[in-house]
Amino acid sequence: MFLALKEIKREKLRYGLIISMIVLIAYLIFVLTSLALGLAQENTQVIDSWHIKRIVLDKDSDINLSQSLITKKELSTFKLSRKDAYIGQASIVVKSKGNKKESAQFIGLDKHQFIFKNIKLLSGRKAASNREIVVDEQFKDDGYRLGEKVSFNSFSGKYQIVGFTKGAKLSVAPVVYGTLSAWKKMQSSRSDFKASAVVSQSSNFKAANSQLKSYSSGKFINQLPGYSAQNSTFTFMIAFLMIISLIVIAVFLYILTIQKIKNYAVLRAQGIPAKILVIATICQSAILVVSGLIIAALLTILTAVFIPTAVPMSFNLPILLSVAVGLIITGLIGALIPARIIVRINPISVIGE
Secondary structure (H helix, E strand, O other), X not given: OHHHHHHHHHOHHHHHHXXXXXXXXXXXXXXXXXXXXHHHHHHHHHHHHHOOOEEEEEOOOOOOHHHOOEEOOOOOOOOOOOOEEEEEEEEEEEEEOOEEEEEEEEEEEOOOOHHHHOOOEEEEOOOOOOOEEEEEHHHHHOOOOOOOEEEEOOOOOXXXXXXXXXXXXXXXXXXXXXXXXXXXXXXXXXXXXXXOEEEEOOOOOOOOOOOEEEEEHHHHHHOOXXXXXXXXXXHHHHHHHHHHHHHHXXXXXXXXXXXXXXXXXXXXXXXXXHHHHXXXXXHHHHHHHHHHHHHHHHHHHHHHHHOOOOOOOOOOHHHHHHHHHHHHHHHHHHHHHHHHHHHOOOHHHHHHO
């Protein structure tokens, strides 16, 4: 450790450049990880808030909520408990004079079931009639107000915003909570539709009709449009950045080791064991990576403070710590390449040159 610190102190510019590279890579990884988490949460926020374990859909819906429609006859044999609920889903465009149009997901609920009862309001109250709605806070950020009347697509009639809720997004779109009766009126093709799906907080909930099929919430979420592809893309980007950081650290330490090979040879000739020099190199790598990570973490904290609310980023401390540990391990692995050179140094042949 002493040798590592002394050398870094003597070559401030050289090691400062290496730390700068590590800072940039670590900061980029932290931001990408936070962006991936934020986008993933905006895909599933509303589902996560329900705390469901099973969902029942039409078996021909391809595990797609927007393609699933369930009739009263198909649900006639269901016996729902307080942990089960019907939901109706429809994609809508919310319009209001003086405000921009909002693409949203309408979720119709039964006010006697757990989802409706568990809605957490930021302000206002829950919907009491078919013409009242509770909307995600994004509407409030975009200028919508309590008591404002809005319309949906080309559907007739106005709906009044009576409450705002937080963390209600589905497939990155804000959710509009209304009644199942209001949802049924949007399904103008048939009048016997009861819901889009049945959701349950029980892991043993099963479909009671051959036309219906039950899925775990995890499988349903993975089938959300673009969800798996988006997560895979970010995972590969982060993995490649980790590999790049490994290469950068290994290359810099290798060059530095080659430049100092005569110094190492002299130290070896003086009787200093190769083990001490290897430990010094590994400590040097750890100091560089940890220093870079600390600066990158401070930059990430500043980013979290100043980032606009419209940017979907989630700064999850345990996950970011895991990424940091991964970078430290990557740096230590990168130090093994120059360590091998030190072990193989022949003092006589090097000094003789």
